[in-house]
Amino acid sequence: MATTLPVKISFSLPDGWQAAPPDEVGAPGAAFVALHPLSIDEGFTANITISGRMRNDSATMWDIAGESVQRLAEAGTVEIVKKSEVGTPDIPGLTDSPGVVQNLRLSTTLRGEPLELLQSQVYLGMEDVKNPAKRAVVELVLTAKPTQLGDVIEDFQAFLRTVRPAEDTPA
Template sequence: MATTLPVKIEFSLPEGWQPAPPDEVGAPGVAFIALHPESRDGFTANITIAGKLYEETDLVSMADASVQRLGEAATVRVAERKEVGNAEAPALAQTLRISTSLHGRLLELVQSQVYLLMQDVHDPTRRAVIELVLTAKPTQLDLVVEDFKDFVRSLRPADPSAG
C-alpha cells in the first residue's frame, strides 16, 4: 500500500519521467514513484520517494538498515557511501550493487539512495528522513543518473504559504 510522506515537499521531475501509482507498479511502501519508459529493457529505471518521522535521526543507521532489508531478498554490496548536504540539511548518499532475480532470471541493479533529514516547515519540532532512490540496470545508469541528480537538487520543503 502506498504511503504518505510525514512532511510536505516539492520537487521537479526531469523530462522523460512519468509518475505512476505505487501500488499498481509493484512499489508498496513508497509515497511516489516515477518511471523512465525510454530506459525499458527487461527492467524500467525508476525513482522512488519514501519517508518517515524518526526520533533517532542517524542517517548511517538508516542506510545500514536499508542494506540489511534489501539483503533479505538479494545480494547487496555497498559500492560507495558519503555524507552530503550541510549542517542545515544533512544528507547521506550511498550506491548499492544488487544481484537479484526477476521472473526467474538474474538481474543486476544499481541503486543510488539519498537520505535527507528535513524539518516540517509547518511544525519545526517534527523531523523526518526522506529517502530518494534511483534503481536502474548498470546499462541504463548513464541514461538516467544525471536526471536523478537534478531531481535530488530540486527537492525542497513545500512552501508553508501554499496551504
C-alpha cells in the first residue's frame, strides 16, 4: 500500500515524466512515483520515487543511506559508486542541515532475467523545531538502466532543484 510522507513537500516534474500510482507500478512503500515513458528499455521504465518516514533515533543521514544499501542487498548485489554530503545550495528550500546523496549500481533480476540498474538516492532530514530528537527523513530516488541514465539524469537534477517544503494554506 502506498504511504504518505511525514512532511508536506512541493515539487515540479520535468517534461516527459508522468505520475503513477505506487501500488500499480510495484512501489507500494513509496508516497509518489513518476515514470519516464520515453525511456522504456526491455520492459523497464526509468522512475523517480519519493518516500519518507519519521525517525526518532540518533542515526545520521550517512547511517540511513547505509540502511538502504543493506535493504537493497537482500534482493541482489549492490555497489556504492559514490557517496557524498549535499547541502542547501543543491536543494535550497527543503532543509537547513546537510543531506546525503549516494549513487549505486544494482545487479538483480526482473521477471527471472538479470537486470543491472543505477540509482541516485538523496536523503534529506527535517527536524521538528519543537523536539529536535524527532525528524522526518525524505528519500528521493532515481532508478534507471545504464542505457537510460543519460536521458534522465539531468531531469532528476532539475526535479531536485524544485523540491521545497509545502506552504501551509490558511483555512
